[in-house]
Amino acid sequence: MRSSLACLTLTALLSSTISMPAHAAASITPAAAIPAADFFANATLSGAVLSPDGRHVAVLVSAKDGRVQLYTVDLPSMKVAGLTSFEDADISSIAWVNERRIVYSVMDRNIAQGDVQYGPGLYAINIDGSGYRQLASNTYSRKATHGAREMLSWNTRLLSASGDRGTDDVYVTEAHFSATGTLSQSLLRLNTVTGISKLAASMADAQGWLLDQQGDVRIALTVKDNKRTLYYRDNAAAPWRKLRESDVYQAEAGDFSPAFFDAKGNFYVHAAYKGAAAVYRYDLAAGAIQGAPLANTPGYDFAGIPVQGSKALLGMRFETDAAGTVWFDKTLDAVQAKVDALLPATVNVLSVAKRAETPFVLVTASSDVQPASVLIFNTETGQLMPVGSSHPAIDPLQMSHKTLVRYQARDGLDIPAYLTLPKGHAGKNLPMVVMVHGGPWVRGGHWNWNRETQFLASRGYAVLEPDYRGSTGYGDAHYKAGWKQWGLKMQDDIADGARWAIAKGYADPQRICIAGASYGGYSTLMGLLNDPDLFKCGINWVGVTDINMMRDGHWTGDSDLADSYKKSGMKDMVGDxxxxxxxxxxxxxxxxxxxxxxxxxxGYGGADQRVPASQGRLFYQAVSKTNPNVEWVLYNEEGHGWALQKNNVDFWSRAEKLLARSIGPASAAGAAAAVPTAMP
Structure with a gap:
């Protein structure tokens, strides 16, 4: 049920729901005294988005009842309006349709995966509160309302709402599932005022679409029989023509993936450069990559997320040891320098209007010790106006710093890792938790505030987070080195990281445990098996216990992995x-x-379809026959990880007790922890 929220001033909003954390407290509370609930609380502010004309910010805010509501901030007047909310759902994502209209989806933060039935739905509303319409069905609405006879089905998702096309239309995808779990998507153009949609593009086995900046569908991606094919067309009336066909999992010379179009119609792709991904221009007429990369980051894959202007490409986002932006626009490069000078301790991500009519820039500031905070920067006056923090209960002065380090695995491969040393403790001979990320084919470590890491550090434990071979983000060789190495060299990388920490004096060799979720949970169990003298205890949640069971489960019941991945991807990447x-x-x-x-x-989730609880239960039954020190917890409503705060608090409270019994926290020391200043 929708409700209208009262208009209030920015000052009033800041002083209540989304106030910024106090960075200069008179006294510092010991980190260990911070309640676990503070670390695992839902964000109180998220999703801030600047309007296309730069006159408003849309932002999601938790109300006193915990429900996430949609607010807008009028930048010239700095007034805040509570735009819309639900009594039985939380607004989860927002995008600008144009400068006066917003589209959004919903979820329910009070339930976990086992209670979720369908999809997030789609809604639209004007910034003055008029023109509300439900556009797509969802979990929370059982019947059409507000003229929703044109309502789309629950499997509809927003693809693009650039906000700068001068229309009330957005593009959405409608998902279709085959009997083998393969996904295909048709593309619809949807009018957010009337709710009327029409087919924009359709193609057998389509799994992705790319629009240009004028809103024309230009690129289609299909996947069939382990082959990925890219198609291109000049305009909506032109026929599709094939750009390239390649293997889904095995890279070939000349491979590329589509990235984006800029305002001038230039097409950009990701392709290899000196062993890592870079961004290139692609000549569609010639069917070839043009010249040298537009940008690259040696030793790291360059994500190249575009910052688009109405007339040109303004910049691109990337991540090396931390996130950053390369600006092609000199004015914005200067604005970035000014903001960074005002906020030197954080990574400051600037969001700019595509056709700015005001001097305001949206700033999202974050660091290893500070959760994301949102501010508004006036480029004319140089003034920063705070809007709010995602986790106002977290004081950065109580958090522990995280540093990127590198060590060599036993075969000489360079392994990046993030090391966190607990604040208020001497940085030597510490009890340590080696935290193994899931995936495994993802980048696990980031220079950001991480709730599990900071919780452990607050309890006196050092935390090492290796990006072992198989992790992405560090080039193709690092990624491919992990293929068919589950439990083997991938596992050696984890143990070698612990031994590196011992050799450097950070970790007490008799007080190291291993922890992780999903693949990280699998690695936890293999670490206890392969290196019993090194790892004194383990914390596994939703971890794989049997590789063959992961492959043999059916996607409709006990696995959400498509059959195509099990037949091809797992064969190449995990094992035949x-x-x-x-x-x-x-x-x-x-x-x-x-x-x-x-x-x-x-720990396992009763509704988990990635690693069903049956895997964990079988393992528990087997291990508990010979090991009396095994604790089992099942959260029936949870899926592949914990969504609910109460379950996070319960699980990590159990983990805290296990660690205290097994390796014990570090004793407080007068000297601050010695944070590495370089990459040893």
Whole structure:
């Protein structure tokens, strides 16, 4: 049910719901005294987006009842209007249709995955509160309302709402699932005022679409029989023509992936440059990449997320040791320098209007010790106006710093990792938790505030987060080095990181535990098996316990992995069910559960379709026969990870007790922790 919220001033809003954290407290509360609930609380502010004309900011704010509501900030007057909310749902994402209209979706933060039935729906409203319409069905509405006879189905998702096309239209995808779990998408153009949609593009086996800055569908991506094909057309009336066909998992020379179009119609792609991804211009007429990369970051894959202007490409986002922006616009480059001078301790991401009519820039500031905060910068006066913090209960002065380090694995491969040393403790001979990220084919470490890491540091533990081989973001060789290495060299990288920390004096060799979720949970179990003298305890949540079970489950019941990935991707990246049968057996923890004797916490979600709870339950039954120090917890409503604050608090309180029994927290020291200043 929608409700209208009263208009209020920015000052009033700041002083209540979304006040910024106090950075200069008279006294500092010991970090260990910070309640676990503060670390695992939902964000109170999120999703701030600047309007196309730069006159308003749309932002999501948690109300006193905990429900997330949509607010707008009028930048010339700095007045805040509570625009819309639901009694039984939370607004989860927002985008500008144009300078006067917003489109948004919903979720329910009070329930976990097991209680979610369909999709997030789609809604639209004008910034003055008029013109509300539900555009697509969702979990929370059981019947059409507000003239929604044209309402789209629950499997509709927003693809593009650039906000700068001068229309009330957006583009949405409508998902279709085959009997084998393969996804295909048709593309619709949807009028957010009338609710009427029409088919914009459709193609058999389509899995992705790319629009140009004028809103024309120009690129289509299809996947069939392990082949990925890119198609291009000059305009809506032109026929599709094939750009390139390639293997989904095995890269070939000349491969590229579509990135974006700029305002001038130039097409950009991601392609390899000196072993890592870079951004190039692509000549569609010639069918070839043009010249040298537009930008690249040596040693890191260049994401190249565009910052678009109405007339030109303004800049691109990237991530190396921390996030950053390369500006092609000299004025914005100077604005970035001014903001960075005012906020030197944070990464400051600037959001600019595509056709700015005001001097305001939206700033999102964050760091390893500070959750994201939103501010408004006036480019004429140089003034910063705080809007709010995502986690106002977190005081950066109580948090522990995170540093990128590098160490060599036993075969010489360079392994990047993030090291966090607990604040208020001497930085030597500390009890340590090696935190293994899930995926595994993702980048795990980032220079940001991480709730699990900071919780552990607040309790006196150093935390090491390796980006072992197989992790993405560090070039193709680092990624491919992890193929078919589950439980083998990927696992060696984790142990080698712990031994590096011992050699550097950071970790007490007798007080190291291992922890992780999903693949990280699998690695936790394999760490206890492979290196029982190194890891004194383990914390595994939603971890794989048997590789063959992961492959054999059906996507409609006990696995959300498509059959195509299991037949091709897993064969190449994890192991062939026949040719590598012995290896998969030897590297599946379930088969060796009786060998684990260290204390162990196992947590699983009853509604998990990625790693069903049955995997965890079988492992628990096997390991508990010979190990009396195993704790099992099942959260029936949860999926692949914990969505609810109460479950996060419960699980990490259990983990805290396990660590205290097994390796004990560090004793407080008069000297601050010695944070590495370089990459040893």
């Amino acid at each position: 069910a026949v040719l590598d049968a012995a290896q998969l057996q030897a590297t599946s923890p379930l088969q060796q559960a009786a060998r684990i004797r260290q204390p162990l916490l196992l």
